[in-house]
Each structure stands twice: as structure tokens, then as C-alpha cells.
Amino acid sequence: MNFVNSLIAVSAEELLSGASLVLLLVAAWGGDKAGRAISIAAFAVLVGAAAIAVPALVGSLGGTASMAFDGHIRLDAFAAFAKLLIYLGAGFTLIIAPGFFDREGGLRAEFPLLVLLAALGMGIMVSANNMLTLYLGLELNSLAAYVLAAILRSNGRSAEAGLKYFVLGSLASGILLYGISLTYGFTGTTSFDGIRAALGAGPMSIGATFGLVFVLSGLAFKVSAAPFHMWTPDVYEGAPTPVTAFFATAPKVAALALLMRVSLGAFGAQPGAWQQIVIFASLLSIVIGALGAIGQDSIKRLLAYSSINNVGYMLIGLAAGTAAGASAMLVYLVIYVVTTVAAFVVVLALRDADGNAIESIPDLGGLSRTRPGLAFAMASVMFGLAGIPPLFGFYGKFVVFQAAVQAHLMVLAVLGYVASVIGAFYYLKVVKVLYFDDATDKVHGQNPFANGALLIASSLFLSPLGYVLTPWLSGLASNAAAALFRLT
DSSP states (O other), X not given: OOHHHHHHHTHHHHHHHHHXXXXXXXXXXXXXXXXXXXXXXXXXXXXXXXXXXXXXXXXXXXXXXXXXXXXXXXXXXXXXXXXXXXXXHHHHHHHHHHHHHHTTTOOOTHHHHHHHHHHHHHHHHHHBOBHHXXXXXXXXXXXXXXXXXXXXXXXXHHHHHHHHHHHHHHHHHHHHHHHHHHHHXXXXXXXXXXXXXXXXXXXXXXXXXXXXXXXXXXXXXXXXXXXXXXXXXXHHHHSOHHHHHHHTSHHHHHHHHHHHHIIIIITTTOHHHHHHHHHHHHHHHHHHHHHHHHTOOBHHHHHHHHHHHHHHHHHHHHHHOSHHHHHHHHHHXXXXXXXXXXXXXXXXXXXXXTSOBOOBGGGGTTHHHXXXXXXXXHHHHHHHHHTOTTSTHHHHHXXXXXXXXXXXXXXHHHHHHHHHHHHHHHHHHHHHHHHHSOOOOOOOOOOOHXXXXXXXXXXXXXXXXXXXXXXXXXXXXXXXXXXXXXXX
């Protein structure tokens, strides 16, 4: 593909980068007063980028992947699927952010710009076909994320979250970069296709194995997989709630998609080497996520451990190492993103009479009697995250367990199933507080219209009505997974 065609192929990324530069000038001249207008414009840009990705998803279902910039960028149905989810998560963030920041002194003009730049980095991540492109996209996303976590500079918790994320994120980036250098040193290339070909020639050398371990360790940090999860509860709790919602959705999709691309693509010729690591991280994430959430009194910290727990279940699909496992992982991701958005919309509505955020779970006692609609929405989210039928969240766990059984990972599937039953305890604990504890009557906040509409739409998707979409969703996920396994 020549240079002009390569530029056309990455038109979504060009739109995001060009719009970011233009809106940066608007922010410099207009200041924070232009924050809401910039946010609307940024949302429109994300819609435009998603519209560009849709034909790429549909058009590449039965075809081969397109390579751009001498094979550094791979454009296929898998990348398009992941980008749509990323833009969806980023768009949700821009919808729910203004109402929150209005209570904190107004929406800063740079907030939507940072979201756009992070989305740009994530788009590059999921399309990467080279370790250098991977690192470029990941760092663009990470640098924007560090600033987003500390966007409320006068808030001690936000500043602390940004600092912790920056320090630990820098360590993880160093580990990843060291793994990339080892992989290059022992394979002679940074191309995913070249690495796969080099590793497929025989048993992996010790050096290449260390490179694989370091690369997967760096990516495990980005997806909040144990034992590299330590930053997640503190950052989720300290960052502004819309930022936490963003971290739990779009970057999670990008990092998991990148992990799939690297494991099944670059290291796909040596599944025995990385499957053991993924299985270990999966089980450890499920256990630590469940046990860590049990003792939490903060709803945001509970959702952080829930995120770790759910990543563990998604990694079961990756551990299968099959197209069915990858498809199940993508289906789970879609359901998880919508459920997480609904959860944080509910959290944003938890305000006292003075407009202060309520994050303590005991303060939600008897919410079903004072705010029945809000309590029902939160209970539905908890049941959905727990994967309790007949809610649609059950389908996500079902497909990953099914993929593991089909891949003859029966022990992993059984352990995941048992852990999901045990992990349901902390979700049911929240429901018990909502419906059976004495009423505290502390919650008086109201959801803005946009947040309410978003909550209604996501609740319908997560209800049993969501099963109507399973043929369509499973079809898109299967085609995206097939594209991931298609080498040319």
C-alpha cells in the first residue's frame, strides 16, 4: 500500500488528531468558558471516527487485512470492532462529564481534548502490527490518562491518583519497553508477523521467553490484571468519577484488544509459552478481585475490584487460544462496557442535599424506599456484573466458559465458574444494603437528562431484552475474531 493509500486507511486517526489540534487552539483562545462547546465538538468528532470505522468492520468481514505504512498498521475487522467500542466509551465519558464538573467549578477546556488524544492513542494501539507502533499508541494514551486522573488540581485525591498512576504507569511502560527490546534482540524484528515467523521456527530461546514475559507483564498492568493491579483501586477512587468511568471502559478495551493482538498474533506461534501466563493472571485476577471487593465500603473501590475480577473472566477467553475464545472475549467486552457505564451513571447520581458525592456503601442504606428507581438501577447493575441470569451479563460469562470447555480447559472453566459464585457475594452485599438496611435518606441528587437517557438505554440493553441482539453481536464478534487469526 503506497503512502497516499496509507493516509486514506488511517482517516479515523487523522480526523481525531486534526480535530484535537484545532480544538486545542479554540481552548487556548476561549479558555474554560469554551469547555462545553469543545466537549460537544469532541463528541461529534468521535461520532465521525466511529462512522469511518463502521465500513471498515463490514467491508473486511470476508476479506483480508489491509496493511498501511509498510506493515506498521493493520486494518481489519478486529481493529474496527475494538475502535467502535473505544469511541463508544469515550463518547459516554463526554456525555456524563459536564454534569459532574459543573459542581466542581466548570468543565475544563482541556478535558475533552485529552479524551480525544487518548482515543487517538487507543486507535493506534488496536491497529498496531509492530512493536514500535504499539508503544507509540500506548504512550499517547497513557500520557493523556495521567493528566485526566489529576484533572482536578485543587483536589488532593485527584492529584494523588494522577501521581500514583504516573509513577506505576511509567514503571509498567519501562517493563514493556524492556520486553520489546529483548524480543527484538532474539527475533531480529519488531514486526508482529516477523516475530511470529521467527518464533515458529523452533523452540523459544530463553531470551525470547523473557521478552514475552516482560511484554505480557507490561500489558497486564494496562488491563488491571493481577498481580499488576495495585494501581487500580486507588486511581479509580481518587480520579473524578467521569474519568474513572473512562478508565474502566475505553482504555480497558484498547489494552485487552492489544493483548489479544500480541498474544494471538506476534506470539501466536508459541501458544504454550503465553497460555500459562494468561491462565495464571486470569485465576489470580478473579480471586483477588473477588476477595478484595468483599471488604470495601467505597462504591468506587468496589467497582475497581470488580473491574479486576471481570478482566480475569475475559482472560479465560484469551487463554482458550481459539477464534471462539477471542469472539467470546469481545462479546464480554461489549456487555462489560455498557454495564460499567450504567454503574458510573448511577454513582454520579449519588449526591447529598449539598451536592457532595456519596461513595460510602453504608450511606446507601434503604435507598429502595427513598429513591426506588435509582436503587433498582444500581441493583440491576450489580446483578449484571455478577452475571446472574436472566440479565444479559450472564451471557458474557457463559460464552467465555463455553469457549474454555471447547478448548479442553475444563479445569479453568470450572474454577472460573466456582469463583463467579463466590464473587457474587460482594455484589449481593450492595443489593442487601439498598433493600434491607435501615433508610439513611442521604441521597438527594438528580441525574441530568442526558445521564438519565443513557441509563435507560443501557438498562434496556442489559435486561433480558439484550438476548435479542445476540445473533448480531455474536456475528460481529466472530468475524472480528476470525480477522485476528487471519495472517494475510
